[in-house]
Amino acid sequence: MIEELRIEHLGVIAAASVRPGPGFTALTGETGAGKTMVLTALEMLLGGRVDAAISEGASIEGIWSVPPDGPAARMVQDAGGLVDDGELLLGRTAANGRLRAFAGGRMVPASLLAEVGEHLVTIHGQTTQQRLRNPAAQRGALDRFGGADHLHLLEDHRAAYRTWQELDAQLREARTRQQENAQRMVFLRSALEEIEKVDPQPGESESLHAERRRLANLADLSTATAAASSAVLGDETTDAAGAAHLLHLAARELASVDDPDLAALHARLVSLAEEASEVGRDISGFADGLQDEPGRLEWLNQRVHDLSLLHQRYGADDDAVLRWSQEAAAELTALERGSDLEALHEQEQKARRVLDRATVDLSASRTALAERLGQDATSELQQLAMPNATLQVVVKPADLGPDGADDVTFLLAAHPGATPAPIAKAASGGELSRIMLALEVVLADTDAVGTFVFDEVDAGVGGAAATAIGRRLAALAQSAQVIVVTHMPQVAAFAGTHLRVLKQQDADVTVSDVRALDDEERVVEIARMLAGQEDSQHAREHARELLAARL
Incomplete structure (x- = not known):
């Protein structure tokens, strides 16, 4: 999990230390205060794209606690970095137009940070929700749900597909060359006959x-x-x-x-x-x-x-003609022996049979997983203020590719009697947020990632739905570190750690800082989120009610 995130000179943040808790951490603040900069810093730290307009002079460090024998630690150690007693340090700097990445105290490619990050953090934002509308993302979610055994089937299929594709390309190329080689052999035979008829002698x-x-x-x-x-x-x-x-x-x-x-x-x-x-x-x-x-x-x-x-x-000259004759005779012998199309065709057919078996196994696994995922996600949606909704996961045949021959579609029926329709058409923004959260709660048991970051997962919802989201995020935080950027007081109230991004502005400069709030400060912040006024006694009483209700 993330122990600390240090940010310097990134956008409106001059210097900040973000220390999320081990469970549920809420990150709040006024619009424009710089909450997005915290996520931007984390994305940069994990090998993401860097916006030169806000990053020049930036320095970002992150400290993670990781299993010493886990994949993230091994990757960093393989690159020459150090992991000290389960503590992993990642860094990213931008100075004079040059970007540098560090892992375990050693300079590394930014791509390594991205690879390590896949084992550390899963980030969900508005763009992630939009990707969930994509069939490929839906298939990826179903594959994640299958866990290690299913992902092994997927990797076997990808390997079988690569092998078959390579052999198929070789076979097609050999067939194309066969006609060219036939023309070449006619020429070589004619030339050698001509040379043999003249029978030149050296000199x-x-x-x-x-x-x-x-x-x-x-x-x-x-x-x-x-x-x-x-x-x-x-x-x-x-x-x-x-x-x-x-x-x-x-x-x-x-x-x-x-x-x-x-x-x-x-x-x-x-x-x-x-x-x-x-x-x-x-x-x-x-x-x-x-x-x-x-x-x-x-x-x-x-x-x-x-x-x-x-x-x-x-x-x-005569000697050159004789040398050419010898080389041509050797080439003709090789061409007559040929590429053995029959053997190559047999190899291609064998690889295709292996691929077909892998495709069938993968499709069967997805079909079985689809029913379970639909049931589990539906159960979660019912606890996210969508009591009558059902989520179906449908697997249908598709064109063969590296990831199989399946189209995976998530269908939503928002209320009884409704015809299930693809979530890309049937789900509103708020419903899509809750579907994504339901999937993450379901997938948490199969993910090895220790930290989940949600950027406004509560967008488009309010009231009871927001409370339900907060409760489910707290449930997810029982088994993983959860960091949520939110505008909803009902969600923030469920957090065990509450961080506020504060904006300070003078005549010329606007800067932001990140502070951990104590109990009374949480009341004030949640009151602000409820009523827009920190000193409203009514809002503060409501804030205390929200905080008490989560216990």
């Missing part, structure tokens, strides 16, 4: 280009090699000696004399002569290979053309 194009250039220059090559061969080996037709022969003759001349210096030169001449002879033979061999094979040039041109087409389509 082949380069050698083909060289051979083609040689054949194109065959006449020039023949003339050049013939002249070079004659110059080196000699010309038999003219008996002209070649360079090799002349070198051998020079070597024999030097060999005919005995001189140590000439011996080295002789050796060099012999080496040159042998090298010249070898070069000459190589030239002759090259010349002998220059044969103009019929059709060879045409074949070369066609081969180069075929390889060039492969280069244009699949790679810059």
